[in-house]
Amino acid sequence: MSIKSGYFKKHLSVDLSSGSCTQLDLQESFIREYIGGRGFGAKMVWDNLVAHDFKVDPLGPENLLVIAPGPLTGLYLPSSGKCSFISLSPATGVYGDSSMGGSFGAELRQSGVDVLSVTGKAKELSVLMIEDAETKILPMPELKGKSCLETEGLVKQALGTHEINVACIGPAGENLVRFACVNADWSRNAGRTGIGAVMGSKNLKAIAVRGARDLPVHDLEGLIKEAEKAYDYMRNHKFFDLWQREGLMNVMEYANAAGILPSYNFKDASFARIGQINGDTMLDGYKIGDSACFSCPMCCGNICLVKHGKYMGTVVEGPEYETCAMLGSNLGIDNFAAVLHAAQVCDEYGLDTISAGNLIGAVIEGYEQGILSLKDLDERPITWGDEEAILELMHKIAHREGIGDILADGSLRVIKTWPKLDKLILQVKGLEQSAYDSRAGASMALAYATSDIGAHHTRAWTIAKEIELGQDWSDEEKVDLVIYHQTLRPLFDMLGVCRLPWIELGLNEEHYESFYSAVTGQPATLAELLQKSNRIYDLTRLINTRLGMSRSDDTMPYKVHSAPVRTGPTAGQVIDKQVFERLLDLYYQKRGWDAQGVPAAGLEKQFSP
């Protein structure tokens, strides 16, 4: 069998130092084994590490940035707008990636490119322009310091067209903030692991793409048949209307009721004034429209406008759950207009809202406890719900002013500077934790600890099962579920589709084997595809262990094991360290890694360049 279609088989390789843009052919074996998206990215990052003898600075010119949609991106099937950004992470120093919705990935594919890699560093701040695989590097130093929204507008103006797709960074990316994100379609983000800083380190302000090619599909009729089944299933789902109406904001009430909503820097896991920052509040006074990623009927993105008060005129796409929780309840903010404004500020600066919310929460608590002095805070006191001080801090982070310069380097440097903050910051491997409190269940703590990119929820989101089942399931079931998620969820990133139709509406994962088979002409079962995504998990683990990580980096943040939730449904809960270590042992064993979490010695050969 062979891959008959589904790819242009083109890799666009850009070296910003030399200015060379080369079209390389992708080998069929590479396509078959790594599929696309983060599969392509992990392998290319690995090859780059091998070529540099594992001495790669995430912010150095030698670091490789890979931008990869998947073979399903841009196709007529549910939610095919995903594109992965993969690199060594400036936040963790090890493997990092982040996936973005919107339509940037679809446009990139239509230009005839399956994967784009960028290395080197441009002499001046530049824009990479890709049109039907013709590539130009355009110096645009005038974009320096411009916000993401301004940048997208100015790039379109400079190129003389509105109908072009732009992914760009804001001041945070330029200033190498280690949790800077990449922004496209005005406000879709590749938010996590600091990919924006990688672009900044390369003097790459934006990537503009336009393409008009037919996307290769082996059996279009078969694909459409399967896609219609999936679309019909989604349209008829009982929660479909809720998703269209509230999008991810519906999670606020769910998380609050379950006791997993971060509040006051994770001191609490529910928020007394939830009614002021929930979906109903948004619908009552703020929502003005829907926003969907490419080909997605769920349109979980809301568009909100603040119509009066001091934040009047604020327009933001979202907020998503993570943003509303981390910039709302986690900072003690109960003013929805202020949450929207903070989200807009993060969009404009190009800051990851999850990391920003974590770090600012830790600063407030640190000051409250006397760990941070007024002098540390540049003589500007800060407290819970203090909207103005919080917005000021965001500005300082993005521009590296005062204390912002330290915060901009992420948890690891913050902890080095103020070791006592270690107990207040929820992070794993240097990546700040997402907005699902893992004290509700040990499997979620295991999921964060063993996530290859750090404490992010997209790798395994077992918390819903924890809430459903309570403590009433075995260690083995928990570990199996974490591993299943870590295998299936990356598959979505490899194929270039969103996981929400599956996780939120229960769309059967077997649709994806049909999609893959119809598109590539190579019949594959779900089990076969999962084998391949599982292999990528081994590969990213190998990257991390070769860069010096081991069991001692697969940890629980201090609060998770030693600071019980203060109030609410999960009050008093922590995760027992012994239980966690037992799960971790079992996890390594099932993964086939040794007791230190290092994959078998023979594995490396499988991935030789």
Added chain:
Amino acid sequence: MSKRLAVIPELCSGCRICELVCAIEHFGVNNPKKSAIRVLITYPHPVVRMPIVCSQCKVPACADACPVEALKKTDDLVELDRDLCISCLKCVDACPFGAIYAHDQVDNPIKCDLCGGSPQCVAKCPKKALRLIPEQVLGESKRLNNVLSYAHMKEIEYMEKGEKKTIRYAEIGKEEL
């Protein structure tokens, strides 16, 4: 009865499923750039998501501009005769809405033909932002909205058999229009 494809931009989410199904229906390919309907997005001031598609004008500017009379108004459509068309693309420029499209791999301008009476974009739009409606109904919702904006809705509470109830009524003419 003449029907028109009505676009309700307030409902559009920008998912572009309309573009996908249009190109599949007419060209048998997965390529939104070969669609006769495209979603244009402006953000953040103003926030607009607007599917742009041929209005099948009764006095079509495109037909006026066509040097070979390849575009003709029929009952429901402005129809493109591909045999006559020389693909000069003058119609693309002439359309005041930019609702005729061009693609370098397609011989003729790309223009909505209402899929022979049952447009796929209408059938597949997940937000019901596209509708095929009788011509005389066009503008209906705008008229209703206009009336409602004239009337200022008020709410009063009252007690009935010990139960609190509310009634809504319209206070007319108090707001300056």
